[in-house]
Amino acid sequence: MTKSYAEVPLTPISDTPSTMNLTGFWRVMKPIVDETKCKKCTICWKFCPDAVIELVDGVPVIDLRYCKGCGICAQECPSKCIVMVKEEGE
Amino acid sequence: MRTVMTGNYASAYGAKLSRAEVIAAYPITPQTSIVEKLADFVGTGELKAKFIPVESEHSAMAACIAAETAGARTYTATSSHGLTLMHEVLMWASGARLPIVMTNVSRAMAPPWSVWVDHMDSVAQRDTGWMEFFCASNQEVLDTIIMAYKTCESSGVMLPAMVIEDAFILSHTSEPVEVPDQQLVDSFLPAYSPEFKIEVGKAQGFGSLVKPDQYMEFRYKAMLGMKEAHDRFLNVEREFKQIFGREHGGLLERYRCEDAEVVLVAAGSVAATAKDVVDQMREKGSRVGLARLRAFRPFPHDEIRALASKVEGVAVLDRSFTFGAAGAMFTEVKASAYSSQKRPVLKNYIAGLGGRDITPKVLERIFEDIQLCTKRSVESEVEWVDVAGLPRRWR
Numbered sequence: 033m034t035k036s037y038a039e040v041p042l043t044p045i046s047d048t049p050s051t052m053n054l055t056g057f058w059r060v061m062k063p064i065v066d067e068t069k070c071k072k073c074t075i076c077w078k079f080c081p082d083a084v085i086e087l088v089d090g091v092p093v094i095d096l097r098y099c100k101g102c103g104i105c106a107q108e109c110p111s112k113c114i115v116m117v118k119e120e121g122e
Numbered sequence: 123m124r125t126v127m128t129g130n131y132a133s134a135y136g137a138k139l140s141r142a143e144v145i146a147a148y149p150i151t152p153q154t155s156i157v158e159k160l161a162d163f164v165g166t167g168e169l170k171a172k173f174i175p176v177e178s179e180h181s182a183m184a185a186c187i188a189a190e191t192a193g194a195r196t197y198t199a200t201s202s203h204g205l206t207l208m209h210e211v212l213m214w215a216s217g218a219r220l221p222i223v224m225t226n227v228s229r230a231m232a233p234p235w236s237v238w239v240d241h242m243d244s245v246a247q248r249d250t251g252w253m254e255f256f257c258a259s260n261q262e263v264l265d266t267i268i269m270a271y272k273t274c275e276s277s278g279v280m281l282p283a284m285v286i287e288d289a290f291i292l293s294h295t296s297e298p299v300e301v302p303d304q305q306l307v308d309s310f311l312p313a314y315s316p317e318f319k320i321e322v323g324k325a326q327g328f329g330s331l332v333k334p335d336q337y338m339e340f341r342y343k344a345m346l347g348m349k350e351a352h353d354r355f356l357n358v359e360r361e362f363k364q365i366f367g368r369e370h371g372g373l374l375e376r377y378r379c380e381d382a383e384v385v386l387v388a389a390g391s392v393a394a395t396a397k398d399v400v401d402q403m404r405e406k407g408s409r410v411g412l413a414r415l416r417a418f419r420p421f422p423h424d425e426i427r428a429l430a431s432k433v434e435g436v437a438v439l440d441r442s443f444t445f446g447a448a449g450a451m452f453t454e455v456k457a458s459a460y461s462s463q464k465r466p467v468l469k470n471y472i473a474g475l476g477g478r479d480i481t482p483k484v485l486e487r488i489f490e491d492i493q494l495c496t497k498r499s500v501e502s503e504v505e506w507v508d509v510a511g512l513p514r515r516w517r
Contacts, residue, residue, distance in 0.1 A: 037339035042219035046330035053331045
């Protein structure tokens with residue numbers, strides 16, 4: 033919710049570290065992983081420029097709180113198990 | 123105590139009397155003796171402050187930002203290339219709403235390499251969110267630093283300020299200066315009590331990310347702060363006069379403008395010369411006046427507008443040039459005058475770049491030229507004064 037100028041402080045002061053800046057909000061396309069097709073090659077994990085892919089038993093789990101939807105993982109995946117779909121909502 | 127000192131020493135005394143608690147600076151010609159004097163004050167214990175020698179002006183301002191965020195009153199001084207190296211962090215200081223006060227000894231930008239007076243460095247920081255006060259005497263330098271702290275630190279303003287001395291003309295020229303008593307300054311300028319600061323044991327991020335849905339509200343608030351600074355500075359100077367018995371003319375000092383037909387608008391030390399020229403020309407019957415731009419930011423739009431509606435011609439002298447346009451002070455004055463009911467003839471004179479002397483003779487020629495322009499059309503709106511190779515003779 034946008035606060036009125038009268039309500040905000042002089043300069044933004046945050047009580048949380050910058051890791052709590054959830055920067056995934058400007059994503060337009062969202063990666064969807066089909067685990068059944070994944071060959072556990074970890075190429076997506078190596079290429080993600082935002083380091084938001086975690087490997088769980090070698091399979092990518094993408095942290096959508098930070099993912100910007102650049103699509104590099106989907107582009108680089110040799111087994112084509114990641115597809116980009118349009119974000120729902122606004 | 124009445125004594126004789128340079129503009130640079132006046133700056134150092136201004137910072138000392140204001141009880142700056144952290145000073146971080148990097149030496150550069152012609153600012154060096156400010157930093158030397160302050161290092162002396164700190165070294166001898168006359169000033170209880172932390173002196174941080176840094177490796178660049180960018181770091182000097184970064185150190186001031188950190189110290190000010192921790193709640194300390196900070197001071198630095200720089201010049202020309204040093205100021206422009208600070209550019210990025212100047213914006214940080216204002217966005218973070220830190221009332222830092224700095225002296226800039228205004229000097230030309232290279233190339234050609236030059237150490238002499240020119241306002242390019244200061245004018246190029248126009249949009250950084252700093253107040254900019256141009257001085258015309260060493261007394262004004264000292265007084266403006268003290269007034270700047272009081273203005274900057276007041277609630278509703280909370281923005282930084284730059285006090286500007288002309289290279290060598292003020293920085294290295296000795297003049298009589300009244301150094302006020304510390305007790306009086308203390309009564310005028312109490313210790314800095316910040317509205318927010320870093321606190322030990324409380325983890326916080328300063329100047330953190332805001333999304334597009336919230337950014338503008340912060341900038342709007344900074345705009346209000348600068349707007350408030352206009353009136354606040356006038357009040358601060360009024361209070362200063364009550365205590366110290368002197369003033370320097372608000373944001374736009376008007377000298378013999380009451381019945382003037384034409385006025386010269388100028389900033390810095392040349393305005394002091396221009397007062398003499400006004401007196402001499404008035405003796406000969408010319409109705410001329412001077413409006414000294416003491417503040418470039420906040421710009422005295424209303425004062426200029428009121429003045430413009432009363433005169434036939436306005437000559438604006440710029441000691442710098444905005445390539446592809448005109449002098450920056452001229453464009454501001456013209457913008458202000460446009461909405462006045464009666465618009466005077468306006469002309470821009472670019473003079474005194476890189477330390478070239480602007481003599482009384484040159485100023486007299488400028489007055490004569492604007493007088494002539496009020497009687498016929500202005501051939502060229504921006505005229506470079508006293509440039510070898512141009513047909514016009516100015517001396």
